[in-house]
Amino acid sequence: MALQEPIDPLLEEISGPTPRQILRKRVQGHMGLLFGAGVVLVLLVIAILAPVLAPHDPYLQDLANRMVKPVFMGGTWEHPLGTDHLGRDYLSRLIYGARVSLLIGSVAALISGVIGTAMGVAAGYFGGRVDAVVTFLINVRLAMPVVLVALAVVAILGGSLQVVIAVLGLLLWDRFAVVMRASTLQVRRREYVSAAQAIGASTPRVILSEIMPNIVNNLIVIVTLEMAHAILLEAALSFLGLGVQPPTPSWGLMVSEGKNMMLFEPWLVLIPGVVLFVLVLAINLMGDGLRDVTAPDSRS
């Protein structure tokens, strides 16, 4: 049996690893994805368990103990990350701040995801006039300066958590629409879509059970990227004083409050900024990783 037998591609497909096994292997080999998903998971658990994990009440002021230094700068374990200018425990505010960031990021991404996906899929599936209108709306939205419009609207309606979430959700749908439109265009002419149409499946059914499952990978990637985008924008709005209002513990607001003491106590600005950076980095790495492992061209 010295002869090299040609491998039958069909046989290879049957006896080779299943798609699920291939995916698992690729996920396990992707450091960025593992790191990103791990950090996001840890922060999610911290946010959910905030009341249990926080050593102090994040709103409790203690004016006798203002700006206590963190433990690595000569402070005590009573306040591991020190206290802010009102004597509130910094670690507790940081932990509760994870709730604000993750809540705003996920709900804003959900709202914009629903709007953008509906528009993009409709444009890609129906084409023609629907496509022209959606493309026009995307252009209009891209032309609006996001930070400026968000600031102005939040200033008018008042900076509550709900308003910030709604404003970001209504502003950030453009990338969903662009990507979902392109993805739908790619699968619209496939045989299985034509087959479903030929056997008389209704339009909603074709979209929901033939189109959507095949573009959902791209959707997940955009959800993560827009979540990161929303978290950064919320922090910027709060930093500028027109986002989430004090005394809510938001990381952007903490940087803003620490700004005045920045010269003497730089850690007040450094700590919330680093946490914000790590969260956004982790979400982006997770998104990039998901794109890598689910992209069809790298399935080998």
Place this chain on the structure above:
Amino acid sequence: MLPFILKRLGLAGLVAFTVSFISFSLLFLSGDPAAALAGETASGEDIEAIRRLYGFDRPMLVQYGEWLFQALRGNFGESYYFKLPVSSLIADRLSVTMTLGVCGITFALLTAVPLGVAAAIRPNSIIDRVALFLSVAGQAMPSFWFGLILIVLFGIKLRWLPPSGASTWQHFIMPTIVLGYYAMPAIMRLTRAGMLEVLNSDYIRTARAKGAGEGRVLFKHALRNAIIPVVSLAAVQMGFMLGGSIVVESIFALHGAGYLAWESIARNDLPTVQALILIFSMFYIIFTFLADVLNAWLDPRMRSS
């Protein structure tokens, strides 16, 4: 080419019109601008007087029509706060923002393009990995925080650069870096992807086969083609950056149009905010239009779509 330009121009005009309508109506969400303007202690009569003075008692569409008609003639009304024409107020501030935008995009191009080329020449090398890391990290860094760190480090601890203001060119160094790094990741990725694609093409192989030097192949043959999409991306990014300069200007106390926008929002100065939203969108629309035309001029295949 001309039909393409005309079509794009018409579309750009329509987008500008829609944006102006949306931004005008958004600011009507406040319910009663007269009450906000009069302040909390004003009596009902005062509010009524202000309402009539500024014409808030008329239907919104009428107000919009008049505002648009005046705006087209360059008249954006009078600022509630400064009691000056909004157009001259903005004209004074725009030079700082434009300078910042041009510096920012130049900085982004000068750092991102060489990095992207270097990364594409040797994929998966150290340079490639460093460039990839920089682009991922750059996207995750909050710009306001990055700005503050630079101020503490170079403005206060090392005293190399002035921490705020806009009087000398040194004042623009840190704002330029903060604004420019934001556009870097996208430009770098596009340069890298474009170079990788071009370097694998037949004409590069032909150039090498003819015995052209590596430098000549890279810069004369490859980069020239790979740079085309980057130029149009840079134009679009420039439009985005001008809109995003509000954060940078507020950190460095650069008194440009972005700073004016921030102040005016906090002061409920509606005419100024409306005008600024329109002007920033116009910049974006003009830059994307120029990018489209440039693309079509360089690559005739784009004209049909």
